[in-house]
Amino acid sequence: MTSSSPTERFSQLSIESMPPITRSRSRIQDLDESPAESEHDSFGLGYNTDGAFIFPSRLSYSLDELDEDTQDHITTIMDMEDNGPQCHLQTYVAREDYIIFQVAELVQHTVRAIAPESRCNLPPCNCYEHTKAGRPCRHMLWLFDQITNQLEPAPRPRDAPLTLTMGGYPRELGNIYDRINEFHLDMLGEALHLQKPDTDTEDNECVNPRRVQAIKEMLASLNAAPVEGYRPDLFANPSRGKRLTKTKDLEGTIFRMLLRNDSFFQYFRSSLRYDELLENPLKKVQWRMETAIAKFDAFRRAPGRPPHGRTKDAEWCARHLLAVDKQIKSIVMNTARPLSNGDYHEIITLLLHMIQEVIKRNEDVPLDSQVRAKRNLYFALIGEEDHDFITGTLETIGTSHVFPFVAEISSIMDTLGQFNYGMPDTYQDKLRKVIALARARHASTSSPSGSKRSSGGGPDSRAKRMK
Known part of the structure; x- marks a missing residue:
């Protein structure tokens, strides 16, 4: 089924279920069940x-x-x-x-x-x-x-x-x-891993990248293989293939079945243990950020054409990026397990990457502020008013984790200060505060008289997460 309206105000998602999966979480356990599964089963x-x-x-x-x-x-x-x-x-x-x-x-x-x-x-x-x-x-x-x-x-x-x-x-x-x-x-x-409703064809290009990634994670996990670099012949340039089956390649056949058949995809996914799904919440918000920016770029590249569906302008993209920032902050504050140094490094890298992508889209547009807010992502998100974009999340993270990024944050501030639209004074003050706290923390833990702490997160970050 396809949309009968030029806008995207309306939608339909079709849901089918396979026969119930006959596995009991508390009565019968498979002989090869891992401790991780047993622990999760209680949840x-x-x-x-x-x-x-x-x-x-x-x-x-x-x-x-x-x-x-x-x-x-x-x-x-x-x-x-x-x-x-x-x-x-x-x-x-x-x-x-x-x-x-x-x-x-x-x-x-x-x-x-x-x-x-x-x-x-x-x-x-x-x-x-x-x-x-x-x-x-x-x-x-x-x-x-x-x-x-x-x-x-x-x-x-x-x-x-x-x-x-x-x-x-x-x-x-x-x-x-x-x-x-x-x-x-x-x-x-x-x-939600759906193929587009108007792509029920044999067109090899009609694939949902979100579903492709989910399939890659599932198959790699079942093969106890790293996700990155897994089966590049299938996932570097994924396609539905002209035939459902792939000779002498069971994984390739399963990949095509999962890509083509919604019922089989959901049945297969629901049959996996939770710890096999590799549901990294940070990957989910990263996908949201990258997809929103890509759709905004498509809007920018075709300014003279009527937009397909609802307009994905700078204001729309800015709302998504603010939501991503909010979700990242929730991950930091409410995670069920203590975050590792690597987790914090990944989170801060994503935050700074996001603001750098916004900076790249500081496009010169007419002086009309309404037009500028539609076309200029930087102006919509930072230049017009302080939305606390990434600054509140950085303040939530332990300063010991932020310090390695101080030079990069300072460079971002220098770039923002050169823009014609500038940035709100309050936003500039927040970035300066993040840098100052990180430097002070580093100086106190590095000096001989300071009480040196491990880099495993620091009490400041954990206390804030538990509030």
């Missing part, structure tokens, strides 16, 4: 020690605002002992004044995200379970949980679970229809 769906309910994405939700019958209903259909909802996404389509998501198990179901002002009188899901009782069904709960996992920062503090509403999504999202439109449908489809 399945169900209530955690704080009284919040864990959904398939590992986000936790408070059910306190729901009546007792509805709470019992939700915990029954979402309990991992019964494997939870066996659903997956397949496609999406646009309709006037509402977004359609099609969800399938053994049969397909249609889930709608409806605009607040819409006159649509259709139920959010067309399944019997929802239309009869009027409560959130497993299709709505599963789908909106997957979407929330893309829209909301993760991980979240243990004492701040999301609040589930009768709409099947958390109150913290506001209106899910508006949030999806702000994110943009094609971005969401890629994030």
Whole structure:
């Protein structure tokens, strides 16, 4: 199905599920089960020690605002002992004044995200379970949980679970229809590993890079091989191939099946242990950053053409990058395990790479501030006003980890100071503070009289994470 509207205000994701996976997390364990799997199995769906309910994405939700019958209903259909909802996404389509998501198990179901002002009188899901009782069904709960996992920062503090509403999504999202439109449908489809709905062809170029990366991680993990450099013949220039099977290459055949078939991809992915999925939250936000910038670049390169779907201008891209910054800060503050030196190095590298990409897109445009905000990413994100972009996250990280990057941050400040639009004084002061604190910390730990500490994170970063 394809969009019937020139805008991306509306969408449909199609979800199908394979037969339930008959594996018990608490009763029967495979003989070759690793300690890592056993440890993770205790963190399945169900209530955690704080009284919040864990959904398939590992986000936790408070059910306190729901009546007792509805709470019992939700915990029954979402309990991992019964494997939870066996659903997956397949496609999406646009309709006037509402977004359609099609969800399938053994049969397909249609889930709608409806605009607040819409006159649509259709139920959010067309399944019997929802239309009869009027409560959130497993299709709505599963789908909106997957979407929330893309829209909301993760991980979240243990004492701040999301609040589930009768709409099947958390109150913290506001209106899910508006949030999806702000994110943009094609971005969401890629994030959820969907092929584009109009690419059900044999065109070898029609592949979702997000899905390709997920397949690479799964196959590399099952082969106990490093992801980087794994099967370059398949992943350096991925294609669907003219034939489904690849002679004398079982992995190549499985790769094509996972790339082509939505049902098989979701079934295969749900069959893996959680520790085999290599779900690195930093990789997820890096993908979001790179994809948003790439789509903004496409908008810049074709200024005279009518945009395809909603306009992916500088303001749109800036909102995504601010969200990425927020998600990175959440990773630093709320990670379940202490971050290593390598983790912090990767995080700071990504933050500085992000601001450098913004600097590269300081494009001269007409003096009209409204036009400038649409065309100039630097002006929209930094030059017009202080949005605390990356500075708050850098302040959250232990200064001992920031010090190796002081020269790079200083160079960035010098570059910003040369721009015609300059930068807000408050933003400049925050960058100076980051540099000063890092240098002072380094001087105190390096001097003979100072109490020298290890570079394993420092108490400042850990204390802030635990607040």
